[in-house]
Amino acid sequence: MEQQQPEKKHKRRVRYKGTHPRRFEEKYKELNPEKYGDTIQKVISKGSTPAGMHISICVKEILEFFDIQPGQKGLDATLGYGGHTRKMLEKLQGKGHIYALDVDPIESVKTEKRLHDAGFGEDILTIKHINFANIDQVAEEVGPFDFILADLGVSSMQIDNPERGFSYKFEGPLDLRLNPEKGISAAERLEDITKAEFEGMLIENADEPYAKQIAKETVATMKRGKKIKTTTDLKDVIERALNFLPEKERKEAVKKSCQRTFQALRIDVNSEFEVLEELLEKLPDALAPGGKVAILTFHSGEDRLVKHAFKYGKKVGIYSDVAKDVIRPSKEECAQNGRAKSTKMRWAIKVK
Numbered sequence: 001m002e003q004q005q006p007e008k009k010h011k012r013r014v015r016y017k018g019t020h021p022r023r024f025e026e027k028y029k030e031l032n033p034e035k036y037g038d039t040i041q042k043v044i045s046k047g048s049t050p051a052g053m054h055i056s057i058c059v060k061e062i063l064e065f066f067d068i069q070p071g072q073k074g075l076d077a078t079l080g081y082g083g084h085t086r087k088m089l090e091k092l093q094g095k096g097h098i099y100a101l102d103v104d105p106i107e108s109v110k111t112e113k114r115l116h117d118a119g120f121g122e123d124i125l126t127i128k129h130i131n132f133a134n135i136d137q138v139a140e141e142v143g144p145f146d147f148i149l150a151d152l153g154v155s156s157m158q159i160d161n162p163e164r165g166f167s168y169k170f171e172g173p174l175d176l177r178l179n180p181e182k183g184i185s186a187a188e189r190l191e192d193i194t195k196a197e198f199e200g201m202l203i204e205n206a207d208e209p210y211a212k213q214i215a216k217e218t219v220a221t222m223k224r225g226k227k228i229k230t231t232t233d234l235k236d237v238i239e240r241a242l243n244f245l246p247e248k249e250r251k252e253a254v255k256k257s258c259q260r261t262f263q264a265l266r267i268d269v270n271s272e273f274e275v276l277e278e279l280l281e282k283l284p285d286a287l288a289p290g291g292k293v294a295i296l297t298f299h300s301g302e303d304r305l306v307k308h309a310f311k312y313g314k315k316v317g318i319y320s321d322v323a324k325d326v327i328r329p330s331k332e333e334c335a336q337n338g339r340a341k342s343t344k345m346r347w348a349i350k351v352k
């Protein structure tokens, strides 16, 4: 008699997720960029940014302008994924120091670990969870700096994470805070906003052409007792507000109005204009004589502030030279990284 084989335990087949995982957490390979180099390169060569990563903009232009020498002291006011910081650290060749700031407690911890694992320890890199509006305190403690970089706005990791609510493209809580531990979320901000205030915010922060209609529909929605708590809730409001447009233009118009409305709210809940103004005012004192500053902006409101501050600084003799024209990323860079298309760079040099 044939001996009975012990029954094999049936293994449940791992469910196939398909080649295009749609949920953010499922993009596991991309979320581990250091480990899956090939996957990352494929995504980048298609002109996309891998999930959990940020592609630094104008790196060549920034490095050429700074001309960093070993032994110098620099400040990256917006650490993000640490791409610029890392390139600047390499230029120090082990001598000197870079201080880096970021208000985001979620991403900056990951970046800190990534940079430390790459060999940039506390001897050469110090990361501080501080708003760049407080650059005067940092400069007083460890400055002045030979070079300062500010790459404004949000990182791809922040935009792509639905939990942060930065994009209308993903369902998530309508938060939009760079530091979710401080202040109020965009959903809370909308709770008691007036029509006039929201309309003003949309015009001032994003030049929204349908500001009136969007503000009206937002307030009407809340008056009906419906809360605007998620990214999709807000997108639905915008869709309803633009319902009067001819059908063939509507889809594109809704997309653009969503982008601008999210931008306007993000600027508001993070006081982005106010902190940029503070940074620009305090910059000269944070720079060493002959020190250089470069700022990357992503919309006209930011660029205007930087342009005027640098121009004024040159006029009154704080800066010896400033960028005459705005510097744009190359065509090749924009083709590789869609997020570079709206970038404008300006620089200034403090008098010696």
Ligand SMILES: C[S@@+](CC[C@H](N)C(=O)[O-])C[C@H]1O[C@@H](n2cnc3c(N)ncnc32)[C@H](O)[C@@H]1O
Pocket (backbone or CB within 6 Å): 054, 055, 056, 057, 077, 078, 079, 080, 081, 082, 083, 084, 085, 101, 102, 103, 104, 107, 130, 131, 132, 133, 151, 152, 153, 154, 155, 178, 275
């Ligand atoms: C465009 S990303 C920087 C990307 C970075 N240059 C890189 O190469 O990875 C902007 C970063 O600045 C941070 N940030 C924005 N406003 C800030 C502020 N006022 N103070 C400090 N950090 C800020 C954001 O949290 C975000 O991580």
